[in-house]
Amino acid sequence: MRLAVTAGYWGAGPPAGAAEQFDAAERLGIDQVWTAEAYGSDAWTPLAWYGSRTSRVQLGTAVSQLSARPPATLAMTAMTMDHLTKGRVMLGIGTSNPQVVEGWYGQPYPRPLERTREYVDILRKVIARAEPVSYDGKHYQLPLAGGTGLGKPLRSILHPFRTVIPVYLGAEGPKNVALAAEIADGWLPMFFSPAMNDFYATALAEGFGRPGARHSAATFDVVGGPLGIVPDDDVERAADRLRPALALYIGGMGARGVNFHYEVFARMGYEGQARAIQDHYLAGDKKAAIAAVPTALVEDVALIGPWAKIADEIQRWQETVLTTFLASCDLRLLEKVAGLVR
Structure with a gap:
């Protein structure tokens, strides 16, 4: 099993220890480092800054939000970084949710799976640089339909x-997970639980079985x-460290009825x-929302408690569809966690 770490996205400013995390990943033989974005810090700048x-x-985005950049722009960014890193870029993308897509980027959200398929098609065409890029999709057209009429298919100046x-x-629902297995080279789950492994294995198998799928398991x-x-x-004390994040995502990251x-x-x-x-969070009572997160729920998606308990439970994660273990832990614990996984 490969090993990865994530630098996440920022709040008030660059997190203390971000540079050291990249250094540690390089030193300890970690295979991948991933950055993220929401509606603040972007994924690509820290990846380049610290990745240098x-x-x-390997350096990846988990995830670069699809609506933040036209597909040609993201392809240009990835190609540029791939040159600078000598072929170490991993291009993670995701659709986010309607609140961010429509509220922050001012872009339409409907039919996200269809848009993702078109987006990835264009990305690959631009990066391959086999010919000038033209595309006639429902969501993306190159050249633009209905414009000045002066647009023409172009081929990247940059040789990849x-x-x-x-x-x-990045995918959570079964249809999106199946799409990842069909058209992508990897899947970035969020809030993965070994208890749901069979559910995800079924969704992946559906995608692998589709005509033209790029990969097998x-x-x-x-x-x-x-x-x-x-x-x-103290397991409860450990769970308390993670309850706020879980309450935020379950309760506040998305509107009622459209929170993935x-x-x-x-x-x-x-x-x-x-x-x-969600009721507590949307009512503005964040403390009650945090208190309502059960310890069993935390244990389903996290490793908490004494080291002996963590060492025992980590085996469950290694017996799943995961092929790269993403270690989210204090930097001082990374070497020990890497040893447990290995």
């Missing part, structure tokens, strides 16, 4: 370092892991608890 300190580890850059999809990369790894002899993170936990068997968390 590395020479071996690699004509194929691996594409990963043997060659497809699934990058995921616990929400956090928090060693503490909420749906993950509902499918996991926590629909009643997720509804209570």
Whole structure:
């Protein structure tokens, strides 16, 4: 099993220790480092800034939001980074949710799977640089339909370092997971739980079985892991470290009825608890929302408690569809966690 770490996205400013995290990944033989974005810090700038300190580890975005950039722009960015890193870029993309897409980017959200398929098609055409790019989709047209009429198909001036850059999809629902298995080179799950492994294995198998699928399970990369790894002899105290993040995503990251993170936990068997968390959060009572996160829910998506408990439970994660273990932990624990996984 490969190993990965994530630098996430920022709040008030660059997080302390971000540079050291990239250094540690390089030093400890970690395979991948991933950055993220929401509606603040972007994924690509820190990947380039801190990634310039590395020479071996692969560098990816988990995820670069699809609506933030036209596909040609994202292809240009990935191609540029691929040259600078000598072929170490992994291109993770995702659709986000209607609140961010329409509220932040001012772009339409409907039919996200269809848009993703077209977007990836164009990305690959631009990166391959086999011919001038033209595309006549429902959501994307190159050249633009109905414009001045002066647009013409173009081919990138930049010759690619690699004509194929691996594409990963961030996905949570079964249809989106199946799409990842069909058209992408990897899947970036969020809030993965070993308890849901059969559910996800079925969704992946559906995608692998479609005509024209790029991969089988043997060659497809699934990058995921616990929400956090928090060693503490007091399990409740460890769970308290992660309850705020879970309450935010279950309760506040998406509108009622259109919160994909909420749906993950509902499918996991926590629909009643997720509804209570969301009710509190949307009513403005964040403390009650945090308190409503059950310890069992935290344990389903995280590794918490004494080291012996963590070492025992980590085996469950290694017996899943995951092929790359994403270690979300304090930097000081990374070497020990890497040892447990290996």
